[in-house]
Amino acid sequence: MTILVPQFPPLMKGLAAGPANPMTIACTEAARGTDAGLLPWSLTEERLRAALVLAPEEPLHSAMAAFCACGVGLQNAIGALAPPETAVHLEWTGGIRLNGGHCGGLHVAASSRDPASMPDWIVIGLELTLSLPDSDQLEPGQTPEWTALAHEGCGDIDPLALLESWARHSLVWLHELDSASGRANLYREWKGLVWKLGETVTVPLPDARPQGIFLGVxxxxxxxxxxxxxxxxxxxxxxxxEEV
Known part of the structure; x- marks a missing residue:
């Protein structure tokens, strides 16, 4: 049965964004003082986008762990709904890999860029490619660097059910960060999902592309x-x- 309106946990409030960018909406509303938990979302046949507003109570450098928590939440969500052989990996920079191919990514913005500051808000954005354009006429495995859920055996997943699952699993990991051992627990889960850990990587940063062996974090x-x-x-x- 198709889900028409996603149902989110009580601490989250969904907002249908239509064709607008949920990340832009979330950052704008966060700057206006909206409560944490606002979750704008947008869905087309080709793409699922969403963004979650958070209100951290720690310095920015430490609060950024929420970015990894939401990444693990996404892997958990896809893992719960996709065929068991589906491999999901997280690039350190936020990219999502599905069976080795790019399938979207996570984004992050905050009220401040000073690592030592106490940010008023952080927004974690999500973008997933559901299907590739029909004009490409692509077959599964034909584009190893770029792919979509539909091309990796996940075409039967209801995207709004996936959005609901991401919200639930992310909330679990965000709450886990509040516990004494939460950061260590998140690291153990995240370490097994990171793309190219221990290998030579090129890191696509806004103003540079450093290269080297990814030793860890x-x-x-x-x-x-x-x-x-x-x-x-x-x-x-x-x-x-990212710039707001």
């Missing part, structure tokens, strides 16, 4: 990168913050 999920030449460096997760 620090306590705030910042990337520890070992270049071919030079010293090991740390790329803070706050580097991924």
């Amino acid at each position: 620090d306590e705030d999920f910042g990337m520890v990168l070992k270049p071919e030449t030079g010293d090991t460096c740390l790329i803070p997760l706050t580097t991924l913050l």
Whole structure:
């Protein structure tokens, strides 16, 4: 049965965005002082988009763990609805990999870009490719770098059911971060899902593309990168913050 209106947990409030960008709406409403839990969403035949407003109570560098929590929540959501052989991986920069191919990504914005500041709000955005344009006439496996749920055996998943599942699983992990061992628990789950951990990667940042071996992360999920030449460096997760 097709779900016409998604049902979210009590702490979240859905808002149908129509053709508008949910990330833009969420950031605008957050700046106006809306309560945490607002979740604008938009759905077309080809794409599912959503954004979640959060109100952290810790410095930005630490609060950015919510970005990883929502990523794990998405993997859990897809894993609960997709065929068991479906592989979901999370790129450190937010990209979503489905059976190895790009299938969308997570985005993040905040009221401040100062890692030491106490942000008024953080917005985590989600974008998933449901199907590729008909004009491409693509077959499964034909485009290893770009794919869609429908091309990876997930075409029967109701996208709004997936959105509901993402909201529920993300909320579980966001609440987990409030516990004494929550960050360690999130790391253990996240570590098994990260794309190219321990391998040589090129990191697509807004103003650079550093390359090196992805050694791991620090306590705030910042990337520890070992270049071919030079010293090991740390790329803070706050580097991924997008302009509002």
